[in-house]
Amino acid sequence: MLAAVAVSQSATDPLSGLHVTDVPVPVPPPGWSLVKVVASSLNMHDLWTLRGVGHPADRLPIVLGCDAAGYDQDGNEVIVYPVLGNADAGMGDETLDPDRALLSERHDGAFAEYLTVPTRNLVPKPAWLSFDEAACLPVAWTTAYRMLFTQARITAGDRVLVQGAGGGVASAAIKLALAAGAVVYTTSRSEDKRRMAEEWGVRAAVPSGTRLPERVDVVVETVGEATWSHSLKSLRPGGTLVVAGATSGMNPPADLGRIFYLQQRILGSTGCTRSELVALLKLMDATGVRPVIDHTMPLGEIHKGFQLMIDGSFAGKLVVHPPTTSGAPS
Structure with a gap:
């Protein structure tokens, strides 16, 4: 074969x-x-x-x-x-x-x-x-599902930032968060990818590192060093940053003062369970997201x-x- x-x-x-x-x-x-x-x-x-x-x-x-x-x-x-x-x-x-x-x-x-x-x-x-x-679905979409619903536990109306609009996990996170009724922001260096994300229904797609119109409840982070500081600054006090990858580097500045003073939560996420894959399929069936x-x-x-x-x-x-x-x- x-x-x-x-x-x-x-x-x-x-x-x-x-x-x-x-x-x-x-x-x-x-x-x-x-x-x-x-x-x-x-x-x-x-x-x-x-x-x-x-x-x-x-x-x-x-x-x-x-x-x-x-x-x-x-x-x-x-x-x-x-x-x-x-x-x-x-x-x-x-x-x-x-x-x-x-x-x-x-x-x-x-x-x-x-x-x-x-x-x-x-x-x-x-x-x-x-x-x-x-x-x-098995890797990228289930990773995004676990980040959003198991780890961050988003609900309708939550403000969510997804860093790097073009990647497999990021595009899945945008689609799934929108399907769940979240208000979604995203970033990209590419104007074409920002335009594409806007067509999907995000509230705003901005150049990487640009200040958002409001602070968010949840950040979906898979980029790493290049976007880490922006992720923390975009997060509201008490908000949650979920990280499942670091394509731009594994050692971002910690900014511990911001994390503890604003009581921000940093959660790691890896892969998914079999039951989460089944749950993802149910969500896709109910919402039509693909x-x-x-x-x-x-x-x-x-x-x-x-x-x-x-x-x-x-x-x-x-x-x-x-x-x-x-x-x-x-």
């Missing part, structure tokens, strides 16, 4: 270590299922692996890809929940299991014609959701997708299609 495999890592030339090649079809062990992948999508996690960030070189080669939607062995349409973890070890939350792993960290991932996962990780795909849309898909491409052209990610010249999600065969795994 065809797969996109990380064979080496480079901080300066990450795509040199990504090979699209033939590999054996995986065989599921007991308790696992074989999935025929119809669609997958790119995440920053894949690029970090190719850059050697957070992924030891001794785990290479490995098939990349955290997101997948397709058919199980019985022909059912499924979405793959991407966290391989033990909920019991995480006090009922897989994301708190110290030994958890995301698909493609220790086990071959979704940029392939087939993958194997624990059968528990298969979630029925609703008929109202396309395979492309479903493939956008992912923003910038480009789709065949698996053989996946390097082009990663280059768009490196350049920042996309908005929303980038979807990949493996070679097509009909129906369920044989």
Whole structure:
């Protein structure tokens, strides 16, 4: 079968270590299922692996890809929940299991014609959701859902700032917060992305670092060093900043005086539980909100997708299609 495999890592030339090649079809062990992948999508996690960030070189080669939607062995349409973890070890939350792993960290991932996962990780795909849309959800959309509803606990009328309008998590957070009745602000260096966010319904989309018309209740932060100071200054006293990434750097100025004097809350958030993925699907069904898909491409052209990610010249999600065969795994 065809797969996109990380064979080496480079901080300066990450795509040199990504090979699209033939590999054996995986065989599921007991308790696992074989999935025929119809669609997958790119995440920053894949690029970090190719850059050697957070992924030891001794785990290479490995098939990349955290997101997948397709058919199980019985022909059912499924979405793959991407966290391989033990909920019991995480006090009922897989994301708190110290030994958890995301698909493609220790086990071959979704940029392939087939993958194997624990059968528990298969979630029925609703008929109202396309395979492309479903493939956008497992990492970016569930991350945004957990940040907004589990961690920050937003309600209708809350003021929410989402930093960096164009990213997968950020675009999901904007869409979901709007669907929940929040007043949403966002930032971007790109005029086109600001205009796009305004078309989605945000109250204002401003250049990065620009003062907002009002302070907000919640900030969704995935950018890191470049926007951290602006995030804290935009937050009202007693407000909540939820952080789930740091694409621009991991060591922002803490500004502890502001945090303790204004009693601001800083919450970390990673991934989601299986039940949160199911809850996200219910919210999408009720509200009609759907992912923003910038480009789709065949698996053989996946390097082009990663280059768009490196350049920042996309908005929303980038979807990949493996070679097509009909129906369920044989």
